[in-house]
Amino acid sequence: MTQLRPLTVEDLPEAVALNNHAYPAVPVTPLAEFAELAVLSDVALVVEDDDGSLLGFLIAFRPGSPYDSENYRFFEERGTDSLYVDRIVISEGARSQGLGAVLYAAVFDAARGEGRAEVTCEVNVDPPNPRSMAFHQRLGFREVGRQPTKGGAVTVALMAASVDAESVESV
Numbered sequence: 001m002t003q004l005r006p007l008t009v010e011d012l013p014e015a016v017a018l019n020n021h022a023y024p025a026v027p028v029t030p031l032a033e034f035a036e037l038a039v040l041s042d043v044a045l046v047v048e049d050d051d052g053s054l055l056g057f058l059i060a061f062r063p064g065s066p067y068d069s070e071n072y073r074f075f076e077e078r079g080t081d082s083l084y085v086d087r088i089v090i091s092e093g094a095r096s097q098g099l100g101a102v103l104y105a106a107v108f109d110a111a112r113g114e115g116r117a118e119v120t121c122e123v124n125v126d127p128p129n130p131r132s133m134a135f136h137q138r139l140g141f142r143e144v145g146r147q148p149t150k151g152g153a154v155t156v157a158l159m160a161a162s163v164d165a166e167s168v169e170s171v
Contacts, residue, residue, distance in 0.1 A: 002048065002055060002102070004046070006046070007046050022089045042060060045103055054091070071086075085121040117163065119161050119163060121136065125156060146158065
């Protein structure tokens with residue numbers, strides 16, 4: 001049995017380990033920087049198993065955040081009221097069990113409850129992350145732009161999904 005709950009300070013070391021193990025899908029992030037990201041975020045959730053071990057996490061931001069991410073800024077400049085998912089990571093051994101969809105269902109619920117139009121995110125296309133791309137497309141995300149990031153070392157597809165009933169049903 002798994003449980004969805006808010007990310008806590010006590011979760012940070014384990015969340016960082018999960019995060020850094022998922023490289024290059026997400027950037028390697030030192031503990032202090034990850035802690036700042038978590039504190040700054042508007043939605044920070046974990047999914048854990050019965051023994052309390054983290055199986056995954058998600059971090060998201062509302063519009064107007066002081067978060068200084070080039071991908072977040074893309075969506076801010078786009079002007080659509082969205083809840084931006086900066087990071088979602090599922091541990092390697094827990095993938096393909098529906099946990100990503102559980103985390104996203106909570107984000108879609110939060111976005112809908114706040115009256116937002118979309119949930120947004122980015123997926124690496126170079127280096128490619130076809131598993132993440134397929135997952136996000138199944139949830140109703142579509143590409144709305146592309147941009148190089150990290151000084152051109154990574155190219156991302158900028159993705160958006162409406163919070164309307166059709167997209168939510170696919171979560």
